[in-house]
Amino acid sequence: MTSTPSPWPRPSEAVRELMRKGAELAQTLPPEWIERLNQALFSSPEEVRLLEDPVILAACRRANRAELLHWANANLQRPGEPVEPYVSADMVDTARELARRGASELLMNVARSTQNVAWELWMKMAFSLTQDPVVLEEFLEVSLRSISGFIDNNMRVVTQIILEEKNVQAHDEHIDKRSLVSRLLDGRDVDTEQFGKRLGYSLSQKHHACLVWSEIPDAELRPLEEMARALAHLSGTVAPLIVFAGPATLWVWSNAAKPLDLNMLQGVARQFPKIRAAVGSPGAGVNGFRRSHLEALTTQRLMGRLAGAPAVATIDQVRMVSLMTQDARAARQFVLSTLGRLATEPMVLQRSLHAFLANGCNITQTAEALGTHRNTLLRRLERAQDLLPVQLADHRIRIAAALELVIWSIPLDNGEQ
The missing domain is CATH 3.30.70.120 (Alpha-Beta Plaits)
Incomplete structure (x- = not known):
């Protein structure tokens, strides 16, 4: 005889309402949640090396957001009920690529790390939704069953994708x-x-x-x-x-x-x-x-x-920056001690001074390179030098290195001129 699986127990109305409230919050994609889920991608040295590939990293981050939204939307519609598996196109592509690289097990590790973080974030939120110990106990049980069941089902789908990709490779005699x-x-x-x-x-x-x-x-x-x-x-x-x-x-x-x-x-x-x-x-x-x-x-x-x-x-272009960013704390201290108040000023001042140094301190060449009027550039350079804690003429190499670090670390605001 084969036993039939036990039905998914229906939560109480109080817990269903809490699931709905929590799902509403998750649906807004709180920035701290996204940041913590993205950090879960780097739980081991092997994963760090793999995710240094920006294409795979970007795909995994998008997959994290997509899966969180899917789970939240499902619990808004049917709180506390089983959530259908959802594997985004990003996750399909990543699973196939990792299978080709022989690193598919890392995707499973990432899934478990993500599950742990998701549970941690959800459990922390749970204590802010109710103080009733009986309701809270049921709420946590339902939540754990829902989160783990959803991720387990997703991983079954991903595992099948990986097996299919490996099977294709095994039977493909064409050497590309x-x-x-x-x-x-x-x-x-x-x-x-x-x-x-x-x-x-x-x-x-x-x-x-x-x-x-x-x-x-x-x-x-x-x-x-x-x-x-x-x-x-x-x-x-x-x-x-x-x-x-x-x-x-x-x-x-x-x-x-x-x-x-x-x-x-x-x-x-x-x-x-x-x-x-x-x-x-x-x-x-x-x-x-x-x-x-x-x-x-x-x-x-x-x-x-x-x-x-x-x-x-x-x-x-990156050799020096790569060396200087090996120790993030030391790099930050070097920038602050070298640039002083200039380190926190608008990027237009920092980029103007950087371009001036890169063009051999030639005003005309710098203005042409930046597409800026000569007088505007002179005012920016004067302001930038006033903010420096050291004399530009005596510390050009040091200042140029610090500016290089700042420019590589902060995205350019499209509104800057």
Whole structure:
């Protein structure tokens, strides 16, 4: 005989009303809830390394919000009743990508961490909704059953997606560009000439590696490819190697026939406002192919971590910032002691002084670079220098380094002029 599952017990009316009130609060997506749920994505060193990929990180954050809204809406309509599983398109893409990387178990770890945080936030709220011990006990029991059941069911769906993806991989005999390139990046001994022929790209030349990606949902592939080709064109390449590396991410290599011009890089960025790119330094042969790619990855990770990072950046731009942000507390103290009151002033003053130093303290060049009238720039520079605790002429390098940190860490307000 097979036993039938026990029915989901109907909560009391008092608890149903509390579930509805709590769901109303959750539906507003309280900022502290979203922040705590996002922090749950980094519960282990392995997850931290994985989520340094800004595309996967952005997808996981969107999935957190979408799942919270789904659960809250369900409890508004049917408080305390079972919630149907919901796996967003972001979670489907992420599950498939992690399966391809052989890291699908990390998604399960993230789900458990998220469940723990969600329960912690909900339980804290519960004590503000009622002081009746009998009602509170039932409310917590119903809540725990609802949250854990919802996440368990979601993970069953995700597990099936992962198994299907692994099955596709196991039966796919076609070796694509990503597989070939991954063998190169892993440092395996390969026949360079043979691999070059299969990839349609010479590995013996000097390379610029680049990562092109988008963090918006449902990003289309064509604009990414167009930007990849535009960047390759800057280095003198007509036919770059472009590899689809995951959801909304391309790996790109081009012949480093000429140096990249930073102004032209930013010009390309303006043509593709919703796309980002990270560029490694030029390197020759297979070793240069690998090293430049690793540098592009390093650049991408820093861009994903610092809010003020530009849309396109090179490894040379981030080397100093990367070193200086290893110790966030020390970096913050350095900025405050170097910039004084300027550190908390509007960004337009900080960016004006930074541009002035970057342009060799040439007023005319700085005004042209910023698109600002000369007299306006002079007033801003005078104000910025008045706010500094040290003399600009005696501490230019130190001040420039502190301004670099500030600019990379704070997003530019679109309303600034």
